[in-house]
Amino acid sequence: MTASATTASATTPSGKTQCVVGVDIGTSSSKGVLVDTDGRVLATATREHDVQRPRAGHVEMDGSIWWDEFVAIVAELLAADEASRAEVAAVGVSGMGPCLLLADENSELLRPAILYGVDTRAGEQIDTLNAELGAEAIIERGGSALSSQAVGPKVRWVADNEPGVFATSRRLYMPSSYLVYRLSGRYVLDQQSASQCTPLYDAEEQAWYQPWWQRICGSIEQPDLHWSDQVVGSVGPEAAAETGLPQGIPVLCGTIDAWSEAISVDAHNVGDLMLMYGTTMFMVNTVADRVSWPTLWGTVGAFEGTRNLAGGMATSGAITGWLRELFGSPDYPTLLQEAASSTPGANGLLMLPYFAGERTPINDPDARGIVAGLTISHTRGDLYRAALEAIAFGVRHNIEVFEQAGGRIDRVVAVGGGTQGELWTQIVSDVTGRPQELRQTSIGASYGMAFLAARAIGGASMADWNPVLRIVEPNAALLDTYDERYRLYRELYASTADIAHSLAATQH
Incomplete structure (x- = not known):
């Protein structure tokens, strides 16, 4: 954990320093930051974890780890010395992706999450979908060819290989959207993550493509789509009790970690x-x-x-x-x-x-x-x-x-x-x-989400938050x-x- 003195950031009516929390769920660890509204990092926390590789080409993770580590990270952040003089005003989350975490109608998890492009299990399903839908048509509509990065073939893989799981699947989560659900009860996904759910997304219309969604996902409900920096809900009473975050503070939609990393260094x-x-x-x-x-x-x-x-x-x-x-x-x-x-x-x-x-x-x-x-x-x-x-x-x-x-x-x-x-x-x-x-x-994605949370409540500027340190010349x-x-x-x-x-x- 690191900490530094507070600055002249905005203060709350109670006289405390207004701050935000950003948390990112990565491949090998989850990271969180407590940041004041001037961009000063007050505390950091990390939890390491492993992926599971049950077979060659299969890379998975127990999705319940994401919430457990979020709770532990927030507890550590709020226990930091600087937190005693700070009041959390908003929270943002990001995570690795695109991933596939399937849940039932009550959002009970049905199987481990299938991770992003490092999981290569769905080669047969990629070939089948290319034949069914047309490889060129997929690129034209969604912007990307089917590959190990795409979510659609992995949904089809579950349908082909775990029909019982598929039959009871009603929701599709990624790390960021699962945390948003646990915090606010909202079933949402950001547009960027959705655009990597090839071939389920229409990149021109920026919406789910209904014919292909129904063909591949069946009875899985479509999450509402928002942009990464939009406030989509607030911390509910159960989440507040479990995490220690104030009830009612804004929760941002969030996005995939790489895009939040880009935000953290103003590279967008x-x-x-x-x-x-x-x-x-x-x-x-x-x-x-x-x-x-x-x-x-x-x-x-x-x-x-x-x-x-x-x-x-x-x-x-x-x-x-x-x-x-x-x-x-x-x-x-x-x-x-x-x-x-x-x-x-x-x-x-x-x-x-x-x-x-x-x-x-x-x-x-x-x-x-x-x-x-x-x-x-x-x-x-x-x-x-x-x-x-x-x-x-x-x-x-x-x-x-x-x-x-x-x-x-x-x-x-x-x-x-x-x-x-x-x-x-x-x-x-x-x-x-x-x-x-x-x-x-250079903290990365968690810092990027903290910035979006701060901007949502007060207009933060990344040029002020994270100035250039040096240039590496060839x-x-x-x-x-x-x-x-x-x-x-x-x-x-x-x-x-x-x-x-x-x-x-x-x-x-």
């Missing part, structure tokens, strides 16, 4: 590209008009009137965490120091970061991780650097496809836990040739080295894909 303007350094790497490019591309996700933005191109890698920080466990769990600063002592190019190592398949831009759930060039002289620092470089090559590949699709990238803004320490962001800038802007506060002397390594990176996938697919088949 046309020409902005947000890089989210987390368990996975996520990228959001704000575009002037609706853009569709077969290997990216065309979505609506977090705010009314905005449009995005988005991409995501299936693994990022997950690889560094896996390596850390293999190495006996040394601390990250030690690993980063050893990686920095390696050379650009990791002393001749080249890695493909497809350890859980890959989402964009190759959309290959059966891709697999590869380390090429290993010798007995290589060190764990070389391996760790190869992982960081592999993720950077994946970012470069995505950026090239963003621009090929018609996206415009004027500014790159980095956010997330992976921005701590300078090496990873520097490698990404060196590989891509792009400067990256780092903001003063090292021009490494351009040729990384251009050559990137060429080999692209060739390595092309030349090993058939082998990886054969191995993936044995794993399935």
